[in-house]
Amino acid sequence: MPKGLLFVVSGPSGAGKGTICRRLLQKMDIDLSISMTTRKPRPQEVEGENYYFISEEEFLEIIKNDGFLEYAKVYGNYYGTPKEMVTQKLENGRDVVLEIDIQGALQIKASYPDGIFIFILPPSMAELRKRITGRGSETENDINLRLGETLKEVAYIDKYDYCVVNGEIDEAVNRVAAIIIAEHSRVSEDIYELIEKYKEEI
Amino acid sequence: MPKGLLFVVSGPSGAGKGTICRRLLQKMDIDLSISMTTRKPRPQEVEGENYYFISEEEFLEIIKNDGFLEYAKVYGNYYGTPKEMVTQKLENGRDVVLEIDIQGALQIKASYPDGIFIFILPPSMAELRKRITGRGSETENDINLRLGETLKEVAYIDKYDYCVVNGEIDEAVNRVAAIIIAEHSRVSEDIYELIEKYKEEI
Numbered sequence: 001m002p003k004g005l006l007f008v009v010s011g012p013s014g015a016g017k018g019t020i021c022r023r024l025l026q027k028m029d030i031d032l033s034i035s036m037t038t039r040k041p042r043p044q045e046v047e048g049e050n051y052y053f054i055s056e057e058e059f060l061e062i063i064k065n066d067g068f069l070e071y072a073k074v075y076g077n078y079y080g081t082p083k084e085m086v087t088q089k090l091e092n093g094r095d096v097v098l099e100i101d102i103q104g105a106l107q108i109k110a111s112y113p114d115g116i117f118i119f120i121l122p123p124s125m126a127e128l129r130k131r132i133t134g135r136g137s138e139t140e141n142d143i144n145l146r147l148g149e150t151l152k153e154v155a156y157i158d159k160y161d162y163c164v165v166n167g168e169i170d171e172a173v174n175r176v177a178a179i180i181i182a183e184h185s186r187v188s189e190d191i192y193e194l195i196e197k198y199k200e201e202i
Numbered sequence: 203m204p205k206g207l208l209f210v211v212s213g214p215s216g217a218g219k220g221t222i223c224r225r226l227l228q229k230m231d232i233d234l235s236i237s238m239t240t241r242k243p244r245p246q247e248v249e250g251e252n253y254y255f256i257s258e259e260e261f262l263e264i265i266k267n268d269g270f271l272e273y274a275k276v277y278g279n280y281y282g283t284p285k286e287m288v289t290q291k292l293e294n295g296r297d298v299v300l301e302i303d304i305q306g307a308l309q310i311k312a313s314y315p316d317g318i319f320i321f322i323l324p325p326s327m328a329e330l331r332k333r334i335t336g337r338g339s340e341t342e343n344d345i346n347l348r349l350g351e352t353l354k355e356v357a358y359i360d361k362y363d364y365c366v367v368n369g370e371i372d373e374a375v376n377r378v379a380a381i382i383i384a385e386h387s388r389v390s391e392d393i394y395e396l397i398e399k400y401k402e403e404i
Contacts (some may be wrong), residue, residue, distance in 0.1 A: 019218035119389070121396065125403035147404050156395050162387045165396070177388050185364045185377050187321070194323065194367070195356050199325035202349050 002190040004090040005183055006112060007097045009176065010105035010108045011120030012150040016166040020119060020120060020191050021099040023173040033086050033098040039077035052082070070100070070107035081108065095180065102153045102180070109159060117160040118176060123167035125150075204392040206292040207385055208314060209299045211378065213322030214352040218303035218368040222322060223301045225375040230382060235288050235300040238264070241279035250361045256283070270307030272302070283310065294366040297382065304355045311361060318385050320378060323371035327352075 011017045016043035025032055036052040040057050047053055059078045062068060071080030081098060086092070089096050098115075100108065108115055125147055132143050157163055162179050166172040209232070213219045227234055238254040249255055261280045262271060273282030283300060289296050302310065302316075310317055313325050324330035327349055334345050359365055364381050368374040 108273070118387075121393075125400045151400060151404060154400065156398070157389055158391060160385065160389050163389050163393050164387050175383060178380040178383035179387060181377055181380035182364065185320075185361055185366050185381060187362050187365050191323075191359060191365050198327045198353060198356065202353060 001093045002188075004086050004092070004094040004096060004179070006086065006108075006115040007062075007095065007176075007180060007183075008089060008105050008108055008115045008117045009097055009099050009120060009164075010102055010117065010160070012076070012102070012128070012153050013146070014128050015120040015122045016131075016169065016172065017099050019169060020164075020166065020173055021097055023169070024097055024176055024180075026179055027173065028095075030095040030180065031089050033081055033096050035079050036068075037077060038081045039079070044179045051079075061065055069111045070104045072104060083111070086112075090131055102156055106156065106159060116162070116179070118179060119154075119157050119160040119163040120172070121154070121157075121163055121165045122150075123165055125168075203293045204390075205374055206294070206296040206298060207382070208288065208292060208310075208317040209297065209378075209382060209385075210307050210310055210317045210319045211299055211322060212304055212319065212362070213299050214304070214324070214330070214355050215348070216330050216352075217320045217322040217324045218325045218333075218374070219301050221371060222366075222368065222378055223299055225377055226299055226382075229375065230297075230379055232297040232299050233291050235283055237281055238270075238284055240321050241281070243269070253281075267350040270311045272306045275305060288314075304358055308358065308361060315385070318364070320381060321356075321359050321365040322369045322374070323356070323359075323365055324352075325367055329369075331347065347403065357392060363393070 009017050009021050021032065024030065034048060034052060036054050036059065038054060038056045041047065041053050045051065056078065059080065062080070062082065063071060067083050068080040069083045069086060073080060081100070086096050098108070105117060109117060122131070128150065129143060129147060132138060132146060138146070164172050164175045211219050211223050216282060222236065226232065236250060236254060238256050238261065240256060243249065243255050247253065247316060258280065261282065264282070264284065268283040269285050271285045271288060283302070286300050288300070300310070305325045307319060311319060324333070330352065331345060331349060334340060334348060340348070366374050366377045
């Protein structure tokens, strides 16, 4: 059976990678990678859906066993992508989509270079500012810092295979869906099995 | 303006590359590359639609000026893909689709390596035999020779970027369409223009 493909959907905060992934799951036959975290669940969060909530001891043990495709400590909490859950799905022929920030994507590129890396871009900095401002939780100064950070992050785009500008959400989702279909049409080892079959038939 | 992309749709005779290209033209905003030939037009053939019909003198002159992306002599007639017509469309930002046999595709790969090369495969040799037999113009022996030839041609698949198995025509057309969309989402120099704009905006 051909292995599944890992699609890493990444980009700056506010570019819309979360929305794109949610829409993709409705549209395509693909699994979402669920992260593990040591953070306490928020009221509406569901174990195994938003995150796997584990203890710091458990998390450190998994790190020790090289069990994460990537992990990071943010504001005192650990977050990580469990390696075995992803690779097992891939081995079973399932595609996996993984939503992650840019630092995390770069770590995954190191640990799983066969992944397909998609950078989601905002249509403009003005639009990104509007989206961040709309969330209402940050000061003007915070927002300016964030936009400066975004510019630095965008410089990593050359580590990615694809980039999708998320101006209109339907179009962006369709583009990512097209990338998934196209990647399954790449000339790869799987095709040589079909060619072997041809030889037997003739 | 970003340049257009050249999609070379190729594969063994009977795989259905012609049908796929016709359907693609109805579905996508893309131009077809029209070949030149020294063959006399058949009753229903239209100049500039099926072929550009030119004299042998004209054809040889274009060869001398390196004016073909590829050309071949088949049963005493020349056939070729005029370079300037294709490159001009690409420069104008138009995508071009080019339907061609495998030998021609390999020539184009040498003269225009930026092209995207798609190999159309029949779902099985049994199905290919049925399609060729259906045309009714060849003997059993001819058909066996053709299938043997196809096996040799399929070995060139590793020179291609994509392969699409044409079992169900709608699905095959959708796959090629997805490849076209995905290739426009590749990280390329065009994206750096957008990033430069970001910098001005901030």
